[in-house]
Amino acid sequence: MCVSCHGAKPHKIGRKINDHTDRVACQSCHIPSFAREKPTKMWWDWSLAGKLKDGKPYQEEGKFGKHSYMSKKGEMRWEKNVKPEYFWFNGSIVTLTAKDKIDPSKIVAVSRPVGDKDDENSLIFPFKVHRGKQPYDRINNRLLTPLVSGPEGFWTTFDWESALLTGAEATELPYSGKFDFVETTYTFPITHMVAPAESALTCFECHMRGKGRLAQLAGVYIPGRDYNKWIEIGGLLLIIGSLAGVFLHAAGRILSAKNRRG
Ligand code: HEC
Numbered sequence: 001m002c003v004s005c006h007g008a009k010p011h012k013i014g015r016k017i018n019d020h021t022d023r024v025a026c027q028s029c030h031i032p033s034f035a036r037e038k039p040t041k042m043w044w045d046w047s048l049a050g051k052l053k054d055g056k057p058y059q060e061e062g063k064f065g066k067h068s069y070m071s072k073k074g075e076m077r078w079e080k081n082v083k084p085e086y087f088w089f090n091g092s093i094v095t096l097t098a099k100d101k102i103d104p105s106k107i108v109a110v111s112r113p114v115g116d117k118d119d120e121n122s123l124i125f126p127f128k129v130h131r132g133k134q135p136y137d138r139i140n141n142r143l144l145t146p147l148v149s150g151p152e153g154f155w156t157t158f159d160w161e162s163a164l165l166t167g168a169e170a171t172e173l174p175y176s177g178k179f180d181f182v183e184t185t186y187t188f189p190i191t192h193m194v195a196p197a198e199s200a201l202t203c204f205e206c207h208m209r210g211k212g213r214l215a216q217l218a219g220v221y222i223p224g225r226d227y228n229k230w231i232e233i234g235g236l237l238l239i240i241g242s243l244a245g246v247f248l249h250a251a252g253r254i255l256s257a258k259n260r261r262g
């Protein structure tokens with residue numbers, strides 16, 4: 001953990017930054033974006049797999065020289081320099097299994113972080129959210145596991161019906177024979193790729209109304225983001241005040257360093 005080496009209050013200037021570390025993970029401020037050098041796959045739509053040209057599978061290249069389409073796997077999108085999404089996180093992830101019921105009228109979270117604002121072990125943590133579409137059983141409301149390899153697999157037959165049937169037989173799970181595709185998400189906590197200290201998030205990237213980094217995060221009052229006329233003005237003053245404190249402190253250190261040298 002970051003705190004194993006740095007401690008929970010690592011900031012020398014700007015006391016206000018240290019006030020955050022009980023609720024905001026180090027990674028949230030110090031990893032402003034991920035996949036900064038190499039692209040990362042953000043979208044994978046299996047429902048478009050199986051298209052053929054002249055009866056043969058094909059591939060297309062898109063951004064960053066990466067596949068944007070493959071007959072075997074469907075449509076993909078790659079991104080670089082992606083802003084994370086932020087959730088409360090206590091270190092656990094729950095994952096769906098092929099035996100769990102899903103609600104296909106909504107986006108299905110194949111995996112999601114566990115955490116809550118009222119849990120003292122939870123922090124606001126950054127995540128990569130990988131999105132896509134995958135097959136599910138329309139009658140049983142469960143995700144399906146197609147067989148892709150081998151002579152009966154999708155990559156040979158390009159036929160979902162048989163790939164899903166043989167997949168269900170292999171896993172010994174029930175399959176009604178009726179399938180469709182549902183949008184799903186998969187979450188990865190982001191902890192690598194700490195940026196140089198000067199690239200850490202600025203205060204207003206979170207303390208901003210509307211488009212801030214934490215715009216979607218519920219359950220916590222964030223001055224500047226949340227609107228309440230009087231509290232808002234107080235909150236902004238608080239932030240500007242603490243910012244001024246940071247600068248004054250820094251200026252003080254520079255001046256006293258100069259004095260010492262002189
Ligand atoms: C609210 C945002 C925020 C959080 C949370 C945060 N930091 Fe920082 N951190 C900053 C900023 C801003 C700087 C100063 C960057 C600069 O030098 O301009 C900084 C600087 C640092 C530095 C360089 C030394 C210094 O004092 O400037 C280290 C090391 C550091 N942070 C580690 C951590 C660790 C470890 C955690 C978690 C315990 C953490 N930070 C949590 C925003 C944050």
Ligand code: HEC
Binds near residue numbers: 001005027030
């Ligand atoms: C194994 C110990 C260790 C761990 C774990 C660790 N760090 Fe560091 N970190 C260091 C050392 C050592 C430095 C260099 C300190 C220096 O140069 O004064 C450093 C430097 C930094 C800096 C300043 C970089 C700069 O631009 O000068 C930041 C920010 C930082 N770490 C954040 C983090 C965050 C966030 C995590 C967790 C994801 C983390 N560290 C985990 C040991 C660690």
Ligand code: HEC
Binds near residue numbers: 020124223
């Ligand atoms: C990663 C998003 C993020 C960044 C960046 C950030 N904050 Fe915050 N801030 C929060 C959240 C979330 C809360 C509410 C939770 C809490 O009280 O710690 C908060 C609360 C506050 C509060 C009110 C509570 C208190 O501790 O007084 C102040 C003031 C504040 N931040 C100032 C700052 C300043 C100054 C900076 C820049 C140095 C900054 N924040 C950067 C997310 C952020």
